[in-house]
Amino acid sequence: MKELLKVKDLVIHYQTDDGLVEALNGVSLSIGEGETLGLVGETGAGKTTLAKGIMRLIPNPPGKIKEGEIFYDGKDLLALGDIEMQDIRGGHISMIFQDPMTSLNPVMTVGDQIMEVIQKHNNISKQEAYQKAGEMLELVGIVKERANDYPHQFSGGMKQRVIIAIALACNPKLLIADEPTTALDVTIQAQVLEMINRLKKKLNTSMLLITHDLGVVAQNCDHVAIIYAGEIVEYGDLQQVFKNTQHPYTEGLFGSIPSLAANVKRLQPVEGLMPDPTDLPEGCKFHTRCKYVQDICKKNVPPLIDIGEGHLVRCVRCQKQ
């Protein structure tokens, strides 16, 4: 499989009044063509920062990409000029945002909003663009006559479909979906995910699916990256991460999912809170919440080590084995 996106040692910090927020601390990942990578972590772990970093949409100030490289199809995105980057956004890499209710411009018709991206990236007439926008709407299951309606005339689930139509309108090679279903009802969630998957297969799009729902990952992804405090703590394919869980944080995440099969009275949450990103602990960032904590964890940052067949884990316990 050809590698489409490669992120190497990406470091993104925000300079705020409360201090330096270390949002992303050396994240590396790669996505192959047609592949889906799930990025899982709790709120504030740096998921959205990573997504916006790849799109180069980190507002500067306060945000800044300090170090690292992002290669898309062999091109170094961080070296591109603003105009070249505009061609990448929407044309090659698209993004779906978390909240469909606020992600559409309330004073433009949905048709215009779809047309806009089509016209930006294709040299076609207004009429053709309108036609294409209608087709995109049909593709996501909305009749094309509704192109002249405004976002407030749509329900949340339909708005998210419109956003998907915008994201896929120019056949991007990579789709970054930032918690695309978090704001939706469970039944609509399933529909939307099913549709994203169908279209992704049809158009052979790769996807970075950001979520905090492991169930969503299990159904949609080929690989999983677990992110904690701006670092990837475990990475591997579905089998490796789900069946051979190694990192205590991943273990904790699975422990906090209710299961119908096992007879468990209480869920096991991960104790404690995410460390303050302006004041991350020394050593392993998870040691303040880890139940296997040892003295060495408080001093050294464990490296991400391959424990076999590309299953990467950032934990000293794996180092010993």
Next chain:
Amino acid sequence: MYKYILKRLLMMIPVLLGVTFIVFFIMALSPGDPAAMILGDQASAEALEMKREELGLNDPILIRYGNYIIDMLHGDLGVSYKNSLDVWEQVWERFPNTTILAIAGILVALVIGIPTGIISAKKQYTLIDNVAMIVSLIGVAMPNFWFGLLVVIIFSLHLGWLPSQGMGEGLVPLLQSLVLPALTLGTGSAAMITRMTRSSMLEVIRQDYISTARAKGLSERIITYRHMMRNAMIPIITAVGLQFGTLLGGAMLTETVFSWPGLGRLMVDSIKSKDIPLVLGSVIFLAIMFSVVNLIVDIIYAFVDPRIKSEYKKG
């Protein structure tokens, strides 16, 4: 939509009744005898009494008010105490002068205010933004008449470029005489519009749909004009509408400073001479103008924001 406009027009009736009621009573109850003012100090007691009877000043106040309203509904705003000219004609004669000044003033305000506000918002907390905000704060705080006097001193007295008084006849003299009063009126409004534009833009800049627009790969220019501006427009239109409504009613201080023959000065002069019909006439005119401008602003909303349009359609 038409239903909404009709409803709004009907709502103007109680507003106008309230305005006339308050102004009528203030004028009627304030000290000073209009008869004495018309006939002068030398008039005999009989002559004064006859005049009062003639003007209906001896009737109970509610009856006088009632008579006034009935006349008003017949399109008769009475005649001026001072020169016996028809009030409506006097007001109507001044109206174009005030309109010219109001339009010029609001243009100055828009040309300065909106671009400054946008730049300030896009460069928040930079030097440009801070300077713009301080200057506009000064602009808001500075009394208009004082600024008017200041520009007169600089441009008329020292530099001798522009006339300081009155309204010129013919296009070029008119424009020349318009510059200073329009500048005076415009800067005050510009300051307010700048601050309004900035805060409204700042709110929009952080919206998710702006991220969506960026993620589409649109250029910053298109994002600013197509996506930010239209959404930031509503509060700006409100501010501009209010300012314009006020200006149409006559900018009393500015018109006085520059001896501009507009409604504002008419009102000031008529208040000074206790010319009750003229005061009432100009106040009613001002109230109508203000209501009409507000209605127009509300109609413009519908074209800017489709959500408001659907609200109107519901009635």
